[in-house]
Amino acid sequence: MxxxxxxxxxxxxxxxxxxxxxxxxxxxxxxxxxxxxxxQHVKLPGPSVREPNVYDFGTPYKHMLDDLRRKDPELYRRNGILPMLKRNVGVKTAPQxxxxxxxxxxxxxxxxxxxxxxxxxxxxxxxxxxxxxxxxxxxxxxxxxxxxxxxxxxxxxxxxxxxxxxxxxxxxxxxxxxxxxxxxxxxxxxxxxxxx
Missing domain, CATH: 3.40.50.2300 (Response regulator)
Incomplete structure (x- = not known):
C-alpha cells in the first residue's frame, strides 16, 4: 500500500x-x-427532539453503545444510532x-x-x-x-x-x-x- x-x-x-x-x-x-x-457535548438522537442523549467528549463509544442498548435497543437500532456507534467503536475509543x-x-x-x-x-x-x-x-x-x-x-x-x-x-x-x-x-x- x-x-x-x-x-x-x-x-x-x-x-x-x-x-x-x-x-x-x-x-x-x-x-x-x-x-x-x-x-460542547456529544449529542445523539433520543426518544424525541427535546430529549437527546448527551455525553461528554471523552466518553467511550462502548459506554454510549451499552447505555443506549439498555435504554431502548429497538429504537436505537431502527434509527441507526447503534450501528453508527458500533462503527465508531471500531475506529477509535472515544470522541474528541x-x-x-x-x-x-x-x-x-x-x-x-x-x-x-x-x-x-x-x-x-x-x-x-x-x-x-x-x-x-x-x-x-x-x-x-x-x-x-x-x-x-x-x-x-x-x-x-x-x-x-x-x-x-x-x-x-x-x-x-x-x-x-x-x-x-x-x-x-x-x-x-x-x-x-
Missing part, C-alpha cells in the same frame, strides 16, 4: 456521524486521519473535541461537513499562535446529517483526500483540484488556508 503523506482531520458538529464515517473510510484506505466534534486537540499536533488538511463548523474551525485556527507558520488547508464539503448522506460524504471525502495526497504540492494546485472536484461531483466546496 502506498504511504500517505498528508495528515487529515475530519470535523463535524456534535453527533459524531459525518466525521466518523469519513474517518472510518480514510482509515481503511491507510490515511493518517483523526476526527473531532465542535460542540476539536478545540482541545492542540496535543494532537498539526494537520495538513481539515475537512468539515457543514458551514458553521467550517467557520468555527477557521476562527479557532485564526485565534491560535501561529508559531510554526505551517499551512493548513480547511475545506467544507456540505453533507446532510443522516446516515445515507454521511456514507456518500465519506466516499467523497476519500476521493478528495486521494486527490490531495497524490499532488506533489497541494498549495500550488489547490484551485484546480477544487474546481475539478466540484465539476466531477456536482458539489460546491468552501476552502481557505490557515496556519499553525
Amino acid at each position: 502506498k504511504e500517505m503523506k498528508l495528515r487529515y482531520a475530519m470535523v463535524c458538529s456534535s453527533n459524531q456521524n459525518r466525521s466518523m464515517e469519513a474517518h472510518a473510510v480514510l482509515k481503511r484506505e491507510g490515511f493518517d486521519v483523526a476526527s473531532y466534534g465542535t460542540g 473535541r476539536w478545540q482541545e486537540n492542540a496535543a494532537d499536533g498539526t494537520f495538513d488538511v481539515v475537512l468539515t461537513f457543514e458551514g458553521k463548523v467550517f467557520d468555527m474551525v477557521v476562527q479557532d485556527l485564526h485565534n491560535r499562535d501561529h508559531v510554526l507558520m505551517k499551512p493548513v488547508l480547511v475545506i467544507n464539503l456540505e453533507v446532510k446529517d443522516n446516515h445515507e448522506e454521511a456514507a456518500v460524504g465519506g466516499r467523497l471525502a476519500l476521493l478528495l483526500c486521494q486527490e490531495l495526497d497524490a499532488t506533489e504540492n497541494w498549495e500550488d494546485f489547490i484551485d484546480d483540484i477544487i474546481i475539478n472536484f466540484e465539476r466531477q461531483h456536482n458539489r460546491k466546496l468552501l476552502y481557505t488556508i490557515s496556519y499553525y
Whole structure:
C-alpha cells in the first residue's frame, strides 16, 4: 500500500456521524486521519427532539453503545444510532473535541461537513499562535446529517483526500483540484488556508 503523506482531520458538529464515517473510510484506505466534534457535548438522537442523549467528549463509544442498548435497543437500532456507534467503536475509543486537540499536533488538511463548523474551525485556527507558520488547508464539503448522506460524504471525502495526497504540492494546485472536484461531483466546496 502506498504511504500517505498528508495528515487529515475530519470535523463535524456534535453527533459524531459525518466525521466518523469519513474517518472510518480514510482509515481503511491507510490515511493518517483523526476526527473531532465542535460542540460542547456529544449529542445523539433520543426518544424525541427535546430529549437527546448527551455525553461528554471523552466518553467511550462502548459506554454510549451499552447505555443506549439498555435504554431502548429497538429504537436505537431502527434509527441507526447503534450501528453508527458500533462503527465508531471500531475506529477509535472515544470522541474528541476539536478545540482541545492542540496535543494532537498539526494537520495538513481539515475537512468539515457543514458551514458553521467550517467557520468555527477557521476562527479557532485564526485565534491560535501561529508559531510554526505551517499551512493548513480547511475545506467544507456540505453533507446532510443522516446516515445515507454521511456514507456518500465519506466516499467523497476519500476521493478528495486521494486527490490531495497524490499532488506533489497541494498549495500550488489547490484551485484546480477544487474546481475539478466540484465539476466531477456536482458539489460546491468552501476552502481557505490557515496556519499553525
